[in-house]
Amino acid sequence: SDIRRIVDTVKGRLTQDKYSRVVTREEIRNNDYNLNIPRYVDSSEKAESYDIYATMFGGIPVAELADFDAYWNVFPSLKEELFTTGDEYVSVSTEDIKKTILDNKDVQNFLAQFRNRFADLGESLDRELIDDAMSLSIPRKEESLATELFKRFTGIPLLDPYQAYEIFEEQYGAIAGDLELIQAEGMEAVRTVDPNMVIKKKNGKDAEVQDGWKGHILDFDLVQRVCLAEQLDSLTQKSNELSEIPGSYEELLESLSEDDKETISEALNDANDAFVVKNIKSVIAELKKDEADNKELIKTLKSAQSLNDKEKKLKNQIKTEETDLHLLTKETIESLSDAAVRELLHEKWAKPIVDGTLALADAMLNDFTNRIETLSKKYAETMSDIEEEIRKTEKELSAMLSELTGSEADMAGIRELQKLIGG
Structure with missing residues (x-):
């Protein structure tokens, strides 16, 4: 765009603020034929200025x-x-x-x-x-x-x-x-899909292998957004639900006191910042021996177990739906109508x-x-406003200092500080 602008400016002999200016031969001659652009065009930003009256009394000039x-x-x-x-x-x-x-x-x-x-x-x-x-x-x-x-x-x-x-x-x-x-x-290129070839390690060596498909011209995500919105929305919703689960785990952990964490230590990792799901069932069984006192802890652990079950289910569903949507996108591209x-x-x-x-x-x-x-x-905010705020703050600070107690030397120091701030 800069090249186009330069060409158009030169061809049209245009003067544009902070970009270009038509100058006379006389001006160039007076500059000893120096064609350095800053001599003729000031492209710098305008310096910020302040009005003294407005600074003191307010108002916009x-x-x-x-x-x-x-x-x-x-x-x-x-x-x-x-x-x-x-x-x-x-x-x-x-x-x-x-x-x-x-x-x-x-x-x-x-x-x-x-x-x-x-x-x-x-x-x-x-x-x-x-x-x-x-x-x-x-x-x-x-x-x-x-x-x-x-x-x-x-x-x-x-x-x-x-x-x-x-x-x-x-x-x-x-x-x-x-x-x-x-x-x-030909236009059939729009309906074409190609193998998506990627480099992966195979037997310790880099090898080119196929990883699904890609559009010859049309991107899969574009086709999904336009033609397969319902399926894409379903997958997006599940992905969003999955992304919320770590936060739910954190809320459960934050609801536990240090004593609670000690009681269910077998269901937590060494740092007490994550659940060890495989141990939850046995810890719940132990807590149920005194279920009346451990009712809330049991509820928390059951919630963690439910979250884990939901997490596993969502991951499986997402993996299946991603595969299905990928293949459906391939079929959709290959069978597009002229209107599509x-x-x-x-x-x-x-x-x-x-x-x-x-x-x-x-x-x-x-x-x-x-x-x-x-x-x-x-x-x-005028200078008077700032000054008044300073006086108000000093007064409040002085009052707070008056409430302090200490040795005679400490109090003498505090009184001197109060003098300095106008108290």
């Missing part, structure tokens, strides 16, 4: 709001909703800055305009890439799609189209590889570009919101 003029121009009603009016200093007039920004009518109109501009981007990419996959020129298509992407940003302020181009360019690398396979092998092929290629090729591009507006607003919130806190 109107001059600092000028840093957001680009936003106020696009969201003309927002400034009045966020801040009180004032010639030199203002204050925040809302308790929820983020909500005020997102609910603002100009912000809503901007988002609607932006989303409407890209509403058909996915369909356009599908037509250009999927429908024409067999005959398109991969490099020429990349350039034409990039050009079209930049055109869509015309008239959309505050957003950097080169960020969208970077998203597109990164994704197109994978798309180009898939297109090469399709153009060489198109849907899956859209999910793999177009959707990441669309989602990434649409997310740029939200990211811009989040950054803007964070900057406004930071500014609102910058002068929220």
